[in-house]
Amino acid sequence: MSRRNKLYEGKAKVLFEGPEPGTIIQYFKDDATAFNAQKKGTLQGKGVVNNHISEYIFTALTDIGIPNHFIERLSMREQLVKAVEIIPVEVIVRNIAAGSLSTRLGIEEGTHLPRPLIEFCYKSDELGDPLIAEEHVLTFGWANELELEEMTHYAFRINDFLSGLFAGIGIKLVDFKLEFGRLYEGEECLTILADEISPDGCRLWDMETGEKMDKDRFRRDLGGEMEAYQEVARRLGILPSADITEIADHKNNKGQK
Ligand code: 5GP
Numbered sequence: 001m002s003r004r005n006k007l008y009e010g011k012a013k014v015l016f017e018g019p020e021p022g023t024i025i026q027y028f029k030d031d032a033t034a035f036n037a038q039k040k041g042t043l044q045g046k047g048v049v050n051n052h053i054s055e056y057i058f059t060a061l062t063d064i065g066i067p068n069h070f071i072e073r074l075s076m077r078e079q080l081v082k083a084v085e086i087i088p089v090e091v092i093v094r095n096i097a098a099g100s101l102s103t104r105l106g107i108e109e110g111t112h113l114p115r116p117l118i119e120f121c122y123k124s125d126e127l128g129d130p131l132i133a134e135e136h137v138l139t140f141g142w143a144n145e146l147e148l149e150e151m152t153h154y155a156f157r158i159n160d161f162l163s164g165l166f167a168g169i170g171i172k173l174v175d176f177k178l179e180f181g182r183l184y185e186g187e188e189c190l191t192i193l194a195d196e197i198s199p200d201g202c203r204l205w206d207m208e209t210g211e212k213m214d215k216d217r218f219r220r221d222l223g224g225e226m227e228a229y230q231e232v233a234r235r236l237g238i239l240p241s242a243d244i245t246e247i248a249d250h251k252n253n254k255g256q257k
Contacts, residue, residue, distance in 0.1 A: 011037060012050070012200055024083045025074065026196070028054075034219040036128040041218060047077045049229045050198035052238045055079060057162070057197045064161055066154055068193035069181060084181025084194050087143050090121040090129060091151050093159045094175040098203050099216075101175075104131075110210075116159050118152055123179070150191040151180050158193070166204065169235035171213060174203035199229045 004016035004025060011033045016025040028047030033040050051073060058070035069081040094117045097107040101117070120137060121129040137143050143151065155178055166173045179195035195201075199214040206213060212220075213228040233239045 012047075013196070018080055018083070022083050023071065024081050026051075026079050026081055028077045028079075028196075032200075032215070032218050032225070034215065036125065039219070043218065043225050043229075045226055046200075046229060049226070049233050049239075050196060050200060051077050051079060053198045053229075053233055053236065054196040056236055056238055057165075058193075060165065061158060061161070061193065064157075066158060066161075066193055067183075067190060069183070081194070082183055082192070084183050084192060086123070086179060086181045086194060087147060087151070087191070088123040089132075089137055089142050089151070089180075090123050091155045091178040091180065092119040092121065092175060093117070093155050093178070094119070095159070095163060096172065096174040096203075096205075098174050100131075116156060118155055147180070147182075147191050151178075154178075154180070154191075154193060162197075167207070170207045171232065171235065172205045172207055174205055176202035199232055204232060 006014060006016055007024065008015040012029055012031060014027040014029060016027060018024045028051040030042050030044055030046045031040070032043045032046060055070065055073045058068050061068055062070065069084055071080040071082060073079045094101055095113060097105075097111040097113060098109045101107060101119075102109045102111075120132050120134065122132045122136065122142065123129060134148055137148055138145065158178065159173070159176075162176070163173045176197065178193060178197070180191055181194035183190045183192050202214055203216060204213040205211065211228070212222065213232050215225070217223065217225045217228055230239060
C-alpha cells in the first residue's frame with residue numbers, strides 16, 4: 001500500500017493510483033468520523049468489513065445493470081475501481097424518517113414515508129454537506145440536467161433493489177447516501193455510481209428488534225459498532241463463520257495484505 005502513489009485521503013478511505021491508467025485503488029480505513037469530523041474514532045476491522053460489504057453490493061448492482069466504478073476486490077482492505085470525476089452532489093434516498101430529516105422537519109424517527117424521498121446535498125466538508133435543491137445543482141453547474149436525471153433514476157432503482165435485498169435478511173433499509181462520478185470514454189461521458197455502499201453510509205434497522213446496525217451506533221454512542229457491521233456482513237453471507245477482522249489483523253501484523 002505505502003509504495004503506491006497516494007492521490008487523496010478521505011475520512012474513511014485512501015485513494016491510490018491504480019496499476020493501469022484510468023484505475024484507482026480504494027483502501028478502506030478503520031477511521032470513523034461523524035458530525036462533519038467533529039467526532040472521531042477507530043473501529044477495528046471496519047475497513048475490512050466495509051470493503052467486503054461494498055464489493056458484495058456493487059457486484060449485485062452490476063448484475064442488475066447499474067453502471068458503477070467497481071472492478072475487483074484486491075485484498076482485505078483494497079479494491080480496484082475505475083477513476084471517475086466525482087460529481088460534488090450527495091444523493092440521499094429515504095424510506096423511513098430518521099436523522100437529519102427528522103430533526104429538520106420534526107418528523108418522528110421511524111415514520112414510514114408514503115414514498116421514497118430523494119434529497120441532494122452539496123459535497124463540501126467546510127460547509128458540512130448542506131441540503132440543496134435541484135435548482136442549486138443546475139445553477140452552480142455541479143451537474144447537468146441529464147446527470148441529475150440519471151442520478152435520480154439510478155438512486156430509485158438502487159433503492160428498490162437494496163430494500164428487497166436487505167428485507168430478505170431481516171433488515172430495513174431506512175436511508176442511504178450515494179455518490180456518482182463522470183467516466184470519460186472517448187467522446188462519451190457516462191454517469192456511474194462511485195464511492196462505497198456500507199453501514200457507514202446507510203441506516204439499517206433489524207426488522208424484528210429495531211436495533212440499529214449502522215454508523216448511528218457510533219454517532220449516538222450506542223457501542224457494538226463492529227458486532228453490528230459484522231452481523232450485516234454475516235447475514236449477506238459474506239462472513240459465514242470466521243471473524244474476518246481477526247483474520248485481517250493477523251495478516252496485517254505479519255506485514256501481509
Ligand atoms: P442524514 O442526512 O440523516 O444525516 O443522513 C442520511 C443518510 O445518508 C444516512 O444513512 C447517512 O449515513 C448517509 N449520509 C449522509 N451524509 C453522509 C456522509 O457525509 N457520509 C456518510 N458516510 N454517510 C452519509
